[in-house]
Amino acid sequence: MKEETELCFPQLNTSCRRIQLPHFETMLIYVLLSCISVLTMILNTLVIISISHFRKLHTPTNLLLLSLAVSDFSVGILLFFLIVLIDGWFLGDLMCTLYQYSTYVISSASTGNMVIISIDRYVAICYPLHYTSKITQKRMKICVCVCWIGSLIFQSLIVMDNLKQPGRYNSGFGECVFVVNDIAGYTDLTFSFIVPIAVIIVLYLRVFVVAVSQARAMRSHITATNLKHSVTAKKSELKAARTLGVVVVVFLLCLCPYYCVTLSGQDSSLSASDAFVACLYAFNSCLNPIIYAFFYPWFRKAIQLIVTLQILKPDSCDINMM
Template identity: 55%
Template sequence: MDAAEPAELCFPQLFNSSCRKPPPSTATAVLVHVLLSFASVLTAVLNMLVIISISHFRQLHTSTNLLLLSLAVSDFLVGLLLMPAEILSTEACWFLGDAACALYYIVDFIITSSSVGSVVLISIDRYLAVCDPLHYPNRVTLNRTKVCICLCWVCSSIYSTTLILRNFLRQSDSHGACRGECVVILSNATVAVDFVVNFSAPITVIIILYLRVFAVAVSQARAVRSHVAAHQRSLAVKKSELKAAKTLGVVVVVFVICLCPYYAPSFIGQGVEESTFTSPFVLWLLYLNSCLNPLIYTMFYPWFRKSIKVIVTLQILKPNSYHAKIL
């Protein structure tokens, strides 16, 4: 009887500490990888269109759109970096070393944290626009919005780098990781901190703000129906602001739905070893939110559809195209 063939190792010279190579892909696995690769390309392309639109056309240089630009940048990085890396990690061994592994997780956490921060800023922007429209133009200026966006990304970078390096530097071979695998073991304390910082606190703020926005929108709708809108709250919210609040409300709701499964294990008190932090379905649901955002803009924002047409037909290359009437 022939002896069973030994499993192929990522590092044959390190027999005792090397991971096994992933098994050959089946037809079903190849189809899944093709679909996920398409989603990755689509996510990057759609969000690049959002970035070009808001950056290029002068009419779109508003505080609200700058926040959408920040969210689009993080979504673009998901499609460009995180999705391809996740696909490759299931097909091949990790040969880039520990430092590159730590860097990958740092980038992953920075992108996720900045997305959460951008959604919180969008909620605050809509709250001020709808609930305090008289002071909104003075309070929410382009310069202040730019400062808030920069602080969001800087704080996300500091937080994520500290979080990952703190656990990575304390990680040892005793954690069960083998060579050829990119894994950072998070302690229960770290998972709890991340749950509060990146989920429970932001989600609470978002829900409270949008409940207030919804209440004001309902109040104004009733006032319009009763023909006493001029006497309500001594000011009227512009229809465009309410429409933007509804559209961005869809973005926020979809974001929360995609984020909840990722943090659900922490919410029910599971330990790290039981957590679905690395569950492929949960992780890809979070990543696919980055593809859904520009699709939502396409459905609800005529300016985005018009700007896509201008970009695709290369009219954007014409002189003074940044003055084009998009709105």
């Protein structure tokens, strides 16, 4: 016998759609979301502490990673509310509206962070001599603030009807229905997915072409001897571009299946595979710190210092992490 459950994510027309799943699959989703939620918050907390605490890590690129970690940590928190939805919503209409609005804002901010990361790598690889003058910490902080504030304002316009009258689409107690009209839905889809993804792909294709040409030049010793220092700097930027490129690719792989389901415009009961796509979308927030651990020695060193509580020592923030 199948049980009726709900999973809520930002959707094109409605964020809450009925999912008919057997009890076993419902419990499997419950356990899966719980594990993803806890792991996401723990790992991203390590990233936030690492970049915030150690002064050597206060670079423009790491500010982007910090912003991304904040949005990923927020996803972990929202997953707890999603678990509540499995058995029905009991936190009231206002909390339902705030929860759904938060999912829209965080999703939009995460995509915006990815766009800024792509721009950062584009300038670093394609215009290395101008990078330090164009990309400063102050400008990066402004970009991050604009990203978050812009997401708050834009999504407020998208879900304005729901914010004006919380719970207006709920048909009974225990529901958390969040409906967005077609115009707002397609606008959100265009500016929160299609346009950002297009920008990311174009910029990283350009970065890839330039990176390959620079790598060939280095191997063939075309670069003059007096530019060796510049070449070393380029190698570090290339490594950062490769690492962040992995982050962007994983983000796209986790994001695209979810939006493909959204674009299909299904109104019938969703299948277990659709629930898996939603979980994959959320799991992306857990993967980013794992990628950092593989590619960034400073993150592994920071984790060791945090776990061993050495960050509590005086002047620990001045430890050289690079």
